[in-house]
Amino acid sequence: MTNGTEGSDEIGGTDGLETAVDGMDDIAQRRDELAARVRAHAGEIARELAVLQGGDYGQETFDTDAGSWTLKYDAGDVQYLRFDPKSGAETYVVSSKQPPEPEPLETAMTDYGAFVAAYNEYVRSFDGLLEDVPDEFPEIESTAELVAERDRIVERIREVGNAMASELYRYEGDYGTYATTVSGTRWELKWDEGAVSYLRVGGSDGTYLISQYSPPSAPEVRRLADDVGAFVDAFNEHVRGLEADLSQVSLGEDG
Structure with a gap:
């Protein structure tokens, strides 16, 4: 017959305490690197939008097959980039607060290329817009x-x-x-x-x-x-x- 202490060792054991805990550092680092690259890339789009719209701040929304992307910019820099999928919760891919969770970020990034394509199509829609606008005007009478x-x-x-x-x-x-x-x-x-x-x-x-x-x-x-x-x-x-x-x-x- 075993005593209480021996029985406790058999029930609990120490194997779990010796098992290594998987770290999240690699995932977090990969997430942060990806978020930084997206911020830099989306920042280029923000600057182009600021130049096109003629203002320091504003926002535009671009639709894709998977959802919509809203980019808000201020002083030519991106304030946030939000992905609203057709199903599921929205994700702030770029934010002034905390970075997104790895899984929502991964989901959003599968549609990021479509977002950029939608932006490029938006810019191309202005081709030839000013071709017929006159650039010569009547003489100004002097006062x-x-x-x-x-x-x-x-x-x-x-x-x-x-x-x-x-x-x-x-x-x-x-x-x-x-x-x-x-x-x-x-x-x-x-x-x-x-x-x-x-x-x-x-x-x-x-x-x-x-x-x-x-x-x-x-x-x-x-x-x-x-x-x-x-x-x-x-x-x-x-x-x-x-x-x-x-x-x-x-x-x-x-x-």
Whole structure:
């Protein structure tokens, strides 16, 4: 009769502990090498798609007999390559996260050549697309003369504005604004130490006939130039009114 210890040895034994465990390193290494090659190859397709589409990012889907392949790219590099078989789960052959499992990768790779062929066919579908597009166009009319005339008129308006600003500076002080209404529209001139800062027509959202920035458009100059004279007349009337007011001031009789 055997004791409990001997019986235990017969039941369990140690043969299993001495059996070598098959490693996964070779499979994982092969998977990683294959995934790296696919990433590099699909990256070429991503760059070609970016050039063709004229943008830094986007995606395209290509159908094969076995399923569909979707390639997403950004800045000319592949973001992911996904295989959706007609039966079974999708596989991210290329991903920014973890590499695919070896078996799904192997299944997807049996259709990878068909994916590349579908991409090539897609590119060939554009052959001759631009052959009939004209590459010669009508001559462009120059705006040089129009702009020169616009600038000449605006400069003349600036001279008038500076003359008004000089008078206002002498009478009112270093800076301020003078406003009046011409043809139902508000005209406002701002001066700063004897020079015009701006002449604005139409309130805060109006047109700046004179400003420190870009000149007004030629159509705006055409629309408003005829009223500059009326604006000057209103200013002169304003000055005459000031003179009349001052003429009424009395310092008293001579003692």
